[in-house]
Amino acid sequence: MRYQKYLLKHYQQTNRLQIRADYQAKFRSAPQPFVDWVLDHLPIKGNERVLDAGCGTGAYLFPLAQRLPQGTVTGIDIVPEMIDLLRSKLDDDSNIQLQQADIQQLPFEDQTFDLVLANFVLFHVEDIFKAISECKRVLKPGGVAVFATGTSQLSRLDTIHRTALKQLGFSKKVIHSSHPVKRFSLENGADYLRHHFSWFEQFLLHDQRQVPTVQDVLEYYQAGMIEWAFEQAQIDITEDQLKQLYQLVGERLETIIEEEGAFRESKLGGFFLAHK
Numbered sequence: 708m709r710y711q712k713y714l715l716k717h718y719q720q721t722n723r724l725q726i727r728a729d730y731q732a733k734f735r736s737a738p739q740p741f742v743d744w745v746l747d748h749l750p751i752k753g754n755e756r757v758l759d760a761g762c763g764t765g766a767y768l769f770p771l772a773q774r775l776p777q778g779t780v781t782g783i784d785i786v787p788e789m790i791d792l793l794r795s796k797l798d799d800d801s802n803i804q805l806q807q808a809d810i811q812q813l814p815f816e817d818q819t820f821d822l823v824l825a826n827f828v829l830f831h832v833e834d835i836f837k838a839i840s841e842c843k844r845v846l847k848p849g850g851v852a853v854f855a856t857g858t859s860q861l862s863r864l865d866t867i868h869r870t871a872l873k874q875l876g877f878s879k880k881v882i883h884s885s886h887p888v889k890r891f892s893l894e895n896g897a898d899y900l901r902h903h904f905s906w907f908e909q910f911l912l913h914d915q916r917q918v919p920t921v922q923d924v925l926e927y928y929q930a931g932m933i934e935w936a937f938e939q940a941q942i943d944i945t946e947d948q949l950k951q952l953y954q955l956v957g958e959r960l961e962t963i964i965e966e967e968g969a970f971r972e973s974k975l976g977g978f979f980l981a982h983k
């Protein structure tokens with residue numbers, strides 16, 4: 708399947724996720740990293756059984772393991788190479804368990820976990836309702852599920868990206884499918900969740916980024932999901948077109964940084980906390 712191939716290609720380059728995480732950490736204005744902010748809101752005593760669905764490079768997995776001295780955390784991801792890579796980082800006595808699996812079909816009994824996280828994952832899955840119902844199924848009564856995501860509003864960088872696509876003559880289909888978060892966002896997430904959970908809350912974090920160099924923004928941009936738009940529209944982007952895109956975005960960033968001294972953008976992130 709084309710979509711699966713895309714995910715594999717993107718996430719096999721695991722350094723992309725790291726580059727994005729490092730950028731967010733380096734240039735944030737919020738007093739703590741987003742991951743810590745999310746985890747600080749969760750009812751963790753230290754002895755829970757936790758599932759991190761779509762664990763990626765382990766941004767939540769490792770800090771969670773530290774907060775669970777008497778508990779365990781199970782990480783699943785659809786990309787097998789991601790799981791292999793994580794496994795190679797584990798100590799023998801780790802309280803982290805790993806398994807390749809699809810969030811839409813979790814290989815666990817009903818009511819297995821006290822806490823389930825599915826952060827920045829739902830907008831990738833084909834059947835968002837199925838994924839949410841699976842998270843609820845494996846949750847114990849009284850447990851909570853966490854769904855972190857971003858906003859459907861275009862960021863300043865997204866807007867620059869779209870303008871560059873337009874300048875290069877790409878179709879509306881490509882231009883408008885270039886924002887995957889829109890599928891499950893802070894704005895529309897409640898419309899999905901209310902079908903499965905009768906009580907959930909939303910927590911928001913407003914961050915302001917200020918990046919002084921073009922190089923840093925470009926590196927972050929290039930580690931993003933540029934090819935997503937093309938996969939969605941079922942169009943291949945050539946190396947040449949990609950180069951032109953980077954060139955145009957780079958030029959725009961240069962002008963902004965020259966005029967304003969830095970590239971500033973607001974970043975809204977957050978999560979839904981759903982109670983079973």
Ligand SMILES: C[S@@+](CC[C@H](N)C(=O)[O-])C[C@H]1O[C@@H](n2cnc3c(N)ncnc32)[C@H](O)[C@@H]1O
Pocket residue numbers: 714718760761762763764765766767783784785786789808809810811825826827828831832833
């Ligand atoms: C944007 S990353 C988020 C990683 C991590 N949760 C975080 O917040 O840093 C999305 C992850 O979800 C995984 N993923 C996508 N579709 C999935 C599915 N159907 N089942 C399980 N994992 C999936 C991807 O392979 C990727 O590692």
